[in-house]
Amino acid sequence: MSPVDGGVEVVVDKVSKSFEDGRIQALVDVSLRLQPGDFVSLTGPSGCGKSTLLNLIGALDRPDSGSISVGGRRLESLENPAGYRAGTVGFVFQFHNLIPTLTALENVQVPMFGRGLTRRGREERARLLLEECALGHRLKSHPSTLSGGERQRVAVARALANDPPLLLADEPTGALDSATGAQIVALLLALREQRGMTILLVTNDGDVAEEADRTLRLRDGRVVEGRAVPGSVSGSVPGTAGGLTRAAGPRSA
Ligand SMILES: Nc1ncnc2c1ncn2[C@@H]1O[C@H](COP(=O)(O)OP(=O)(O)OP(=O)(O)O)[C@@H](O)[C@H]1O
Ligand SMILES: [Mg+2]
Numbered sequence: 001m002s003p004v005d006g007g008v009e010v011v012v013d014k015v016s017k018s019f020e021d022g023r024i025q026a027l028v029d030v031s032l033r034l035q036p037g038d039f040v041s042l043t044g045p046s047g048c049g050k051s052t053l054l055n056l057i058g059a060l061d062r063p064d065s066g067s068i069s070v071g072g073r074r075l076e077s078l079e080n081p082a083g084y085r086a087g088t089v090g091f092v093f094q095f096h097n098l099i100p101t102l103t104a105l106e107n108v109q110v111p112m113f114g115r116g117l118t119r120r121g122r123e124e125r126a127r128l129l130l131e132e133c134a135l136g137h138r139l140k141s142h143p144s145t146l147s148g149g150e151r152q153r154v155a156v157a158r159a160l161a162n163d164p165p166l167l168l169a170d171e172p173t174g175a176l177d178s179a180t181g182a183q184i185v186a187l188l189l190a191l192r193e194q195r196g197m198t199i200l201l202v203t204n205d206g207d208v209a210e211e212a213d214r215t216l217r218l219r220d221g222r223v224v225e226g227r228a229v230p231g232s233v234s235g236s237v238p239g240t241a242g243g244l245t246r247a248a249g250p251r252s253a
Helices: 050-057 081-088 104-112 119-132 148-159 178-195 206-210
Strands: 010-019 024-034 039-043 065-070 089-092 166-170 198-202 214-219 222-228
Touching: 010 050, 024 050, 024 065, 024 222, 039 050, 039 178, 039 206, 050 065, 050 166, 050 198, 081 089, 089 148, 104 119, 104 148, 119 148, 148 178, 166 178, 178 198, 178 206
Parallel strands: 039 198, 039 214, 089 166, 166 198
Antiparallel strands: 010 024, 010 065, 214 222
């Protein structure tokens, strides 16, 4: 796979996050680095902190300690987290979270509101994005009339609404059969090639994880291993520059 221009660098530095007054340590000293254009999968057992990490990188929540920077901007000192989320990050979730009363074309426009586009401009952009996601023939369809894979493709188009350099996907294939899931991953790979996004994809499907340049594994709130693919954009492994590091030792609660 050849390096791709575009996307942003994501640096997570010794990030910890706990819940319930420290009784639940969701992330413990997690450090990792994604290069611009990286496509990295994140795996690990249920409850190990994958969604927590995505939420922190997406500025939906804040770490207790450590720092995260995206494209050189430190998230802890963002003046406008909502602006960062809208302009820099696209989210795709396991369950598409589309608005049932809106058509595909309308759903894709939702993140575009308040960003200075005319109605025609929004519609045109949404149409192009849906075409890019091979759904140009279902613009006027409501989510309930679409298949699971088609809905998830609308969700991907919506995530791209503001042309984000970073796509965070939390088990986007988790509710799909393996063939349909493979189509979503193929779409993400194609979009990365065309647009040069950085993609962090949470998955528990080994076949899906294998498609990425690298796989990071979380266990008990720590990054415990990574698989590097030769020739990838940044084929780094744990403990090496450009890869990820971790603090050793058991999880304490
Ligand atoms: N808002 C919260 N309040 C309390 N505990 C939370 C909260 N969010 C997450 N947790 C806990 O933090 C830990 C990590 O949760 P997280 O959702 O990140 O796991 P995950 O790896 O995404 O799991 P899954 O594969 O099941 O989605 C879990 O023990 C979870 O119960
Ligand atoms: Mg999760």
